[in-house]
Amino acid sequence: MDQDKDTTEAICRQAIEYLLRSISMKDGGGLSCRFLFGHIGASLFERRLGTEIFFDPKGLTAATLFVRQHGPAHLRQMEVRALQSLLQNFITDHFWPIGERVMFQDVEGNLADVISWQVKNVLAGHLVTSPIFTPETGLTLYPLVPVIVQEDFDGQAFSFLRPPSLTHAWLGIHPSNPLSPDHFSCVSPDRDRELVASWLGVRAPNFEMAEKRKAAILGALALTLPRHERKMFSGRHNFGGRCTFARTGFTESFGAPAVPPLMHNATIEARDQPWLTRLGEKLASADNTDVKHCRALEYFYRAWPLKPNESFSHLFMAMDSILGDPGRATQAIIEAATKHGFQTYPYGRLRLLMSLRASVIHGGAPDVHDGGKYQKYYADYGADPIVDVEIIAAQCLRAVIFEDLLQERPDRREEMRASRHP
Secondary structure (H helix, E strand, C coil): CHHHHHHHHHHHHHHHHHHHHCEECCCCCCEEEEEEECCCCCCHHHCCEEEEEEECHHHHHHHHHHHHHHCCHHHHHCCHHHHHHHHHHHHHHCCHHHHHHHCCCCCCCEHHHCCCHHHHHHHHHHHHHCCCCCCCCEEEEEEECCEEECCCEECCCEEEECHHHCCHHHHCCCCCCCCCCCEECCCCCCCCCEECCEEEEEEECCHHHHHHHHHHHHHHHHHCCCHHHHCCECCCCCCEEEEEEECCEEEEEEECCCCCCECCCEEECHHHHHHHHHHHHHHHCCCHHHHHHHHHHHHHHHHCCCCHHHHHHHHHHHHHHHHCCCCCHHHHHHHHHHHCCCCCCCHHHHHHHHHHHHHHHCCCCCCHHHCHHHHHHHHHHCCCHHHHHHHHHHHHHHHHHHCCCCCCCCCCHHHHHHHHCC
16 A cells, blocks of 8 residues: 555656646747636635746647556546646646746746755645546436336345435435425426336546446346346437536536447346456456456447448447457457357358458448448348347357346246237
8 A cells, every 4th residue: 555655656757747847937939828816725706816827738748648547447548638628727827836936936948857856846746636636426316217126136246225225315415405306307306307117326536547447347237137138229208417416516417328228127136246247356456357348238228229231340349349359359259259159050150250340340331231242241141231240249259248147038928918918
């Protein structure tokens, strides 16, 4: 732990050096930044001194990329410009010890050459404890319509909850605050209301990371459904949105639905607890294999709501994430498919299926339907290659990422037909 702390402090000292080297007090063609400042931690009305500084674009980019590369893992999932803005705001919020050395002075060159190492160490200490390097973990709630939670799952990284389980105590808010757990918005009674069937709660340092975790979680949920249920959509009313809770308050908005309008509801059941726990461990892990697994689930999630021909390339990208060998990607996927339940597929069939991948991904055809190999596959095997790819991808992802923990739900079509015709 002490070693990690020392490493973080060293990174922050170097980051401050990069930042100060990118700043000058005179316009040399850089980015102008005018602001009011006061003692560190001063509220806006207490900031009574004004100044203007100039950021060298190349130097600021170098500082941003250094922090992104060597800082906490969540920074590598942020847009560079967003992180750049955070670093600029850090300088303006902590300008007081800098201002004491440069205000009312004729300062030439960049600030790294005129600011003492004592001040640089002070700034580095503040950077260590700033939200950039020590972010507050926020909670983002996503309302779900076609998902029914039969048994709550409440993990450290994410939760699936029934509406009655969304309480003031669980959210950590005062009991006097308005709360409608079966509606969205759940905390703003004066806004439009939509009925919620269940909630997905994702804990992450920022909203961007919460979005990526949401995609991996729901991609895994999609793997529990047989293909005909996963791709059978209806005209049912569906909506989306999010409500993010942080120490300073909450932010909410409507948006695209998190789950497509499934004809038959997906479910979270008691038997799902083991794979949900394993997924939570992978989301929190920095291990390269776990990161690849989560990326594969993101790709599968992106493919879920798309038309079959549009999802084709995403499915191959999901398999490439966990199976692809840069030197022999096609052969690696064929071997994995054979290993994980498709031994009855002759080698030639799998090879032809993989050649469709090359046609679409490498520019042979913008749509898989346009390729001549699409028709050949139908002619030779009497099956839709897009359906076959999705079935193979789902089975490989279940086997490689979750081993035996995540199983596809039983085919309920006969049961459904029987219930309609007693």
